[in-house]
Amino acid sequence: MSLISVIVPVYNTRAYLRECLDSILEQSGVExxxxxxxxxxxxxxxxxxKEYSSRFDTKVILINTPHxxxxxxxxxxxxxxxxxxxxxxxxxxxxxxxxxxxxxDMLKRHPEAGIAVGQMINYMNNDNSRSEEVLVDSKxxxxxxxxxxxxxxxxxxxxxxxRSIFEKEHEWFIPGRKYEDLEAFPxxxxxxxxxxxxxxxxxxxxxxxxxxxxxxxxxxxxxLWATERIEKYIASxxxxxxxxxxxxxxxxxxNMFILGQIYGDRDLCDTSWMIIRRYRSxxxxxxxxxxxxxxxxxxxxxxxxxxxxxxxxxxxx
Numbered sequence: 001m002s003l004i005s006v007i008v009p010v011y012n013t014r015a016y017l018r019e020c021l022d023s024i025l026e027q028s029g030v031e032x033x034x035x036x037x038x039x040x041x042x043x044x045x046x047x048x049x050k051e052y053s054s055r056f057d058t059k060v061i062l063i064n065t066p067h068x069x070x071x072x073x074x075x076x077x078x079x080x081x082x083x084x085x086x087x088x089x090x091x092x093x094x095x096x097x098x099x100x101x102x103x104x105d106m107l108k109r110h111p112e113a114g115i116a117v118g119q120m121i122n123y124m125n126n127d128n129s130r131s132e133e134v135l136v137d138s139k140x141x142x143x144x145x146x147x148x149x150x151x152x153x154x155x156x157x158x159x160x161x162x163r164s165i166f167e168k169e170h171e172w173f174i175p176g177r178k179y180e181d182l183e184a185f186p187x188x189x190x191x192x193x194x195x196x197x198x199x200x201x202x203x204x205x206x207x208x209x210x211x212x213x214x215x216x217x218x219x220x221x222x223x224l225w226a227t228e229r230i231e232k233y234i235a236s237x238x239x240x241x242x243x244x245x246x247x248x249x250x251x252x253x254x255n256m257f258i259l260g261q262i263y264g265d266r267d268l269c270d271t272s273w274m275i276i277r278r279y280r281s282x283x284x285x286x287x288x289x290x291x292x293x294x295x296x297x298x299x300x301x302x303x304x305x306x307x308x309x310x311x312x313x314x315x316x317x
Contacts, residue, residue, distance in 0.1 A: 002084045003031050004100055004160070007077030008091050009070045010049060011039040016092040016206060017048050023094040025056065029101040034060045035077045040067035045091075071173035071180040074156070078172060084163050088156040092206050096121075099202035103160035106196045110135050114192025116160040117141075118202030119151060132199045139238060141195040142186050146230070146244035147288050148251065151199055154185045158203035165191045178219040179226035186233055220259060221268055223252040224275070243282060247289045250279040254296040276300050 006024050010017060024034055034056070038049045046064075053062035063076055074088060085104065089095060099118065106116040113135060136144075144152040156173075166172060169191035173180045189195060227249035234245040253275040260268035276296070283289050283297035 001031050002104070003033055003082060004085045004087060004104065005033045005035055005077075005081035005083035006087045006089055006095075006100075007035045007037070007074055007081070008089050009037045009039055009073030009077070010041055010045050010091040011067065011070075012041050012043040012045060013092040014041075014044045014048065017045055019094055020089065020091050021048075021052050023096075024089060025052075025059065027095060027100040028098065030104055032059060032100065033081070033083050035063065035080055036060060037063045037065060037073040037077055039065055039069070039073050069175060069177075071177060072175040074173045075175065078166050081163065086161045086163055086166070087159070089203075090157060090205075093157065094204040094206070096202050096204060099158075100160070102198065102200055102202055106133065106198060107160060107162065110194070110196045113194040113196040114162050114165050115189065115195050117152070117195060117197040118158045118200055119198070120153060120155060120158045120203045120205045121201050122205050122207050133196065135194060135196050138189045138193055138195060139241065141189050141197070142234075142238070143241055143244045143288075145185060145189075146234075146241065146248045148248065148290055151197055154182045155205075156181045156184070156188075157205070161188070161192070177225065178222040180222075182223070183226035183229050186230055190237065221256060223256055224249075224271065227252040243286050244288065246279050246282055247286065247293055249275060250283055250296070251290075251293055253279075254293070273300075 008020065008024070013020075021034065021036070024032060034052075036049050036052065038046050041049070049062055053060045061080060063080060065073060065076060070090075077088075078086065085107070087100065087103070103116040103118055107113060110116075141152065145154055165188055169187050171187065173184050177183070227245075231242070231245040231249050234241050253272040256268055257272035257276060260266070260272060277300065280297035280300045283293045
């Protein structure tokens, strides 16, 4: 049986960390190596990390870094893995029961696949009665993910990667950036060549006020950086997927426009609005674009001030 290396970057998630680590160590039917990267925590996480490293010394590897961010932590984890298979888990989230076995069995059934993709839920529900499975090439997987189709997500979590992907693709997660996982997925998918996707839930993504996507900070603007990088990358390797890449960039820009309105960031609003205007006609003519993007495109034709007014009204409700 192949060893599975599970990489967990940790930074000040003391309230959730034990549940996360236990959910990994309690996975059945697989051989697991847990790699914890303590990213300069100062809330007590550092003591929990040391405790687990001491208690499970043959299964747990502890790496200590200054606060370098999740991208650099994931990269450090990859460099220190011993397994042929790699999984990422955030330290405030949970692997559902038999998550690793589900993904492992998918890769066994599909030896041509480089990545197995499971589903994420944001409420604790172990109902895994849905278990449809499909094998697609990387181009199809990229297109579906860029168009944000259900069951195709850009998170590095809820997935199992063959180690060979990271040997083939030498640029992994770009340090110092947020949305580095979004930026990386097309490169990793291309290296994988084939992707196996299941509708089965394998990962609990915890919603809480301290998480990055539930608070405002200037780094949220990196969504624009990530989607611009994706568009340029797609243009260089698969130009036929450019409409999908532009749809993803439009979606990120509209989200940033809304956040700029809420938090009073005029520059962010102006930058986002420029991208929205550039791509809004495409959103209305491309039949693959999701309805949310089409509605945003229609709203934008009312003008920035009217769009701002309507969005403020929606935000108050």
